[in-house]
Amino acid sequence: MSERLETDVAIVGAGVVGCAIARELCRFDLRVTLLEAGPDVGAGTSKANTALLHTGFDAKPGTLEARLVARGYELLSEYAPRVGIPVERTGALLVAWTEEQAAEFPAILEAARANGCIDLRTVAAEELYQREPHLGPGAQGAIEVPGEGLVCPFTTPLAYATEAVLSGCDLRRSTPVESVARLEDGGFRLTLPGGELTAGRLVNAAGLHSDELDRMLGHDGFTVTPRRGELIVFDKLARPLVRHIVLAVPTKITKGVLIAPTVFGNVMLGPTAEDVERKDDTGSTRAGLDYLMSEGGRIMPELLEHEVTAVYAGLRAATEHADYQVSVHAPEGYACVGGIRSTGLSASMAIAEHVREQLGEAGLRLEPKAGQPPELRMPNIGEAGLRAHQRDDLIERDAEYGRIVCFCERATSGEIRDALASDVPAVDLDGLRRRTRAHMGRCQGFFCGAELAARLDAREAS
Amino acid sequence: MTVVVLGGGPAGLAAALELRRLATRGVVVVERESDPGGIPRHAQHQGFGIRDLHRPFSGPAYARRYAQLASEAGAEIRTGTMVTGWSPGGPLELTGPGGRETIDPDAVILTTGCRERPRSARLVPGSRPEGVMTTGTLQQLVYLKGRPVGERALIVGAEHVSFSALVTLGHAGAKAVGMTTELRAHQTLALFRAGAALRWRTPLWTSTVVSAIHGRPRVEEVELTDLETGTTRAVECDTVVFTADWIPDHELAVMGGLDMDPATRGPAVDTALRTSRESAFAAGNLLQGAEPADVAALSGRHAAATAAEYLRGSAWPEQRVPIECEAPLQWISPNVVSSRASAPPRGCFALRSNEFASGPRIEVAQDGRTLWDGRIRRLLPRRSARLPAGWAAKVEPAGGPVRVRLVHHG
Numbered sequence: 001m002s003e004r005l006e007t008d009v010a011i012v013g014a015g016v017v018g019c020a021i022a023r024e025l026c027r028f029d030l031r032v033t034l035l036e037a038g039p040d041v042g043a044g045t046s047k048a049n050t051a052l053l054h055t056g057f058d059a060k061p062g063t064l065e066a067r068l069v070a071r072g073y074e075l076l077s078e079y080a081p082r083v084g085i086p087v088e089r090t091g092a093l094l095v096a097w098t099e100e101q102a103a104e105f106p107a108i109l110e111a112a113r114a115n116g117c118i119d120l121r122t123v124a125a126e127e128l129y130q131r132e133p134h135l136g137p138g139a140q141g142a143i144e145v146p147g148e149g150l151v152c153p154f155t156t157p158l159a160y161a162t163e164a165v166l167s168g169c170d171l172r173r174s175t176p177v178e179s180v181a182r183l184e185d186g187g188f189r190l191t192l193p194g195g196e197l198t199a200g201r202l203v204n205a206a207g208l209h210s211d212e213l214d215r216m217l218g219h220d221g222f223t224v225t226p227r228r229g230e231l232i233v234f235d236k237l238a239r240p241l242v243r244h245i246v247l248a249v250p251t252k253i254t255k256g257v258l259i260a261p262t263v264f265g266n267v268m269l270g271p272t273a274e275d276v277e278r279k280d281d282t283g284s285t286r287a288g289l290d291y292l293m294s295e296g297g298r299i300m301p302e303l304l305e306h307e308v309t310a311v312y313a314g315l316r317a318a319t320e321h322a323d324y325q326v327s328v329h330a331p332e333g334y335a336c337v338g339g340i341r342s343t344g345l346s347a348s349m350a351i352a353e354h355v356r357e358q359l360g361e362a363g364l365r366l367e368p369k370a371g372q373p374p375e376l377r378m379p380n381i382g383e384a385g386l387r388a389h390q391r392d393d394l395i396e397r398d399a400e401y402g403r404i405v406c407f408c409e410r411a412t413s414g415e416i417r418d419a420l421a422s423d424v425p426a427v428d429l430d431g432l433r434r435r436t437r438a439h440m441g442r443c444q445g446f447f448c449g450a451e452l453a454a455r456l457d458a459r460e461a462s
Numbered sequence: 463m464t465v466v467v468l469g470g471g472p473a474g475l476a477a478a479l480e481l482r483r484l485a486t487r488g489v490v491v492v493e494r495e496s497d498p499g500g501i502p503r504h505a506q507h508q509g510f511g512i513r514d515l516h517r518p519f520s521g522p523a524y525a526r527r528y529a530q531l532a533s534e535a536g537a538e539i540r541t542g543t544m545v546t547g548w549s550p551g552g553p554l555e556l557t558g559p560g561g562r563e564t565i566d567p568d569a570v571i572l573t574t575g576c577r578e579r580p581r582s583a584r585l586v587p588g589s590r591p592e593g594v595m596t597t598g599t600l601q602q603l604v605y606l607k608g609r610p611v612g613e614r615a616l617i618v619g620a621e622h623v624s625f626s627a628l629v630t631l632g633h634a635g636a637k638a639v640g641m642t643t644e645l646r647a648h649q650t651l652a653l654f655r656a657g658a659a660l661r662w663r664t665p666l667w668t669s670t671v672v673s674a675i676h677g678r679p680r681v682e683e684v685e686l687t688d689l690e691t692g693t694t695r696a697v698e699c700d701t702v703v704f705t706a707d708w709i710p711d712h713e714l715a716v717m718g719g720l721d722m723d724p725a726t727r728g729p730a731v732d733t734a735l736r737t738s739r740e741s742a743f744a745a746g747n748l749l750q751g752a753e754p755a756d757v758a759a760l761s762g763r764h765a766a767a768t769a770a771e772y773l774r775g776s777a778w779p780e781q782r783v784p785i786e787c788e789a790p791l792q793w794i795s796p797n798v799v800s801s802r803a804s805a806p807p808r809g810c811f812a813l814r815s816n817e818f819a820s821g822p823r824i825e826v827a828q829d830g831r832t833l834w835d836g837r838i839r840r841l842l843p844r845r846s847a848r849l850p851a852g853w854a855a856k857v858e859p860a861g862g863p864v865r866v867r868l869v870h871h872g
């Protein structure tokens with residue numbers, strides 16, 4: 001079969017950035033198509049990161065990244081609680097373990113001021129240990145960054161995608177772009193499995209593959225070198241050990257290994273930073289895990305007494321450039337949004353706003369859509385808010401919200417059913433996990449794995 | 463009077479049955495699964511029930527039998543209900559399809575069991591493909607959901623449960639390409655091993671660990687490392703079953719503020735299976751991972767007897783002396799002697815070692831004073847040895863910790 005589709009704007013890549021752009025553009029009277037090669041939105045780099053809501057205090061002043069992280073922080077801080085994206089404002093402590101590291105503090109504070117972060121302050125060792133009593137010995141002091149926080153890396157792209165879909169976005173998952181050609185009288189033709197899509201404008205939000213798509217269009221601005229970050233997630237029973245995000249003093253090469261709570265009530269240790277060749281090399285390594293455990297043992301020895309719940313690795317879309325690679329080629333109507341590294345989650349809404357403005361300046365007609373924007377309320381999967389099983393009103397209305405299926409994470413039968421039938425439904429176990437937390441806990445499926453597999457099968461059959 | 467039993471596996475159901483037999487009123491078993499019975503529900507081999515019910519059952523039949531006995535005896539079994547809150551000193555918060563409720567019982571018996579450590583907790587690196595599971599998931603897929611598993615499976619572990627996984631794979635039509643253990647020998651009954659070798663022709667690779675898992679989206683290959691030579695090799699398979707390496711499912715115990723034993727990772731209990739929290743008892747495989755189901759059931763029965771005594775007015779002991787093991791001994795259970803010492807379940811302590819030993823000499827001492835010194839039959843990693851318990855009466859309640867050590871490998 002050969003399907004012929006038409007759209008005003010085609011966005012390639014439904015990671016957190018592509019989804020944010022789709023949501024932003026769907027607020028206007030435009031036909032928007034969001035294409036994702038993988039089985040789900042937010043299932044690549046967007047799902048495997050440190051999930052911090054950055055203020056941008058440590059960005060390089062004057063860069064686009066610095067500006068967009070600061071603006072994105074503002075936008076997401078307002079949006080997240082409104083639509084039910086879990087957020088926790090824990091604050092961060094950037095700890096110096098040597099005198100050399102402590103000597104970096106003035107420069108860090110200076111850069112933060114240049115980035116508009118004026119509420120940072122230094123904390124002496126004594127106060128530091130009062131506030132983080134389980135830190136290992138030898139800390140010299142810290143910089144407190146009160147605004148830093150945690151944000152759910154799963155719900156964020158899902159919320160954007162859901163809002164976009166409710167506003168009329170044509171979301172196509174498992175739809176890789178096989179080739180793209182520029183049309184003579186403007187616009188683009190994208191070859192998809194089983195069809196073609198003609199688009200007036202093209203947005204490249206293909207993350208790790210953004211350089212490849214960029215080259216297909218004859219540009220040669222950057223090359224993505226995947227930088228792998230391995231992370232270890234510790235058991236929820238370790239959560240009382242950590243109150244803030246515990247950051248390291250960055251070096252030229254890396255921001256270092258951090259320890260942070262997660263919005264799901266776990267403790268995270270990581271990431272490593274290692275350039276790899278393959279864009280699908282998301283495997284963990286013995287060396288990486290050993291390194292993280294030794295760092296964890298140094299920063300917070302008691303953490304290692306707890307069980308490990310999960311190990312994962314994500315690939316940052318690093319390039320040879322120090323800044324985001326965002327450019328709009330006005331005459332052809334092409335926006336490239338590449339090189340979005342670990343700060344992409346925090347900056348996502350600002351990146352989308354920036355791209356929309358740039359496309360508008362380049363001639364895209366932006367008429368606000370008539371009528372009210374969709375009311376969006378994502379199911380809460382964070383520990384800070386009430387979960388379904390904690391809500392008498394929900395259980396009274398529907399007993400399935402009282403039937404806990406995943407014991408470790410307390411995901412209920414009702415939530416699992418909803419996730420399989422939502423506007424952007426889960427299509428696999430990983431999708432179910434990111435929507436409900438089912439199967440992401442300490443038993444990793446010992447108790448609920450078979451039940452979830454059966455429910456996914458039943459969905460496929462129906 | 464209300465006694466709430468937390469967990470409806472063999473230990474919990476046996477406890478409920480015994481409580482009713484001792485005429486305790488208001489016995490409620492809270493079970494989070496939709497059916498009672500615990501792990502035997504999905505362990506479809508024979509050999510359950512020998513020590514407690516004195517006749518052999520298959521796992522599912524054993525689970526059904528216990529649920530029936532407990533119900534008939536008048537215990538209320540509430541399935542699909544989970545304890546979602548229990549603070550130190552606070553009541554139990556239950557959540558189920560009928561809503562949320564709070565109860566403050568006169569006594570609690572924790573029998574929440576144990577689980578196998580999954581691949582992530584064992585820090586096995588590599589990709590995260592489908593087809594990696596524990597025996598628990600494998601057996602539920604095959605026996606409870608009738609779903610296919612892969613075609614070629616590697617079994618990690620060589621304990622009883624590993625052989626149970628082997629049988630399950632056979633029932634599912636999958637070939638077990640091998641079993642690995644990091645130890646120098648398997649740790650099950652020689653009979654099981656010989657039978658498995660004959661029936662399934664599965665090689666056993668000793669002193670071997672899984673050092674990486676590869677494949678996408680499903681497992682394609684596993685890297686094995688020989689611990690003696692350091693050499694690695696690849697084994698093709700589409701399924702990896704991580705068996706054993708049990709850890710008590712102790713979340714509730716920690717939530718409730720119970721003192722935990724660092725060696726077993728279960729709540730610290732005295733010989734009467736009293737925890738550090740008055741009116742809270744613990745039994746079964748929550749105390750240590752893991753004993754066979756019938757041993758867990760006997761432990762539940764023991765806790766029920768002492769709980770019934772407590773409800774009749776027996777005082778809660780004030781002094782608790784911990785029992786500590788010296789390496790290579792790993793743990794002992796029960797692991798506390800209280801000022802009101804009584805015999806432990808089955809009349810003896812369970813002792814675990816990290817090393818093999820035949821006819822080893824064991825010494826039990828407190829503050830330099832020997833309480834017991836003698837030989838036991840043997841020590842086998844991952845299996846419990848029985849240590850006589852008569853010395854518990856000689857423990858000085860106000861003294862230092864009791865130390866158990868291996869004096870001589872025999």
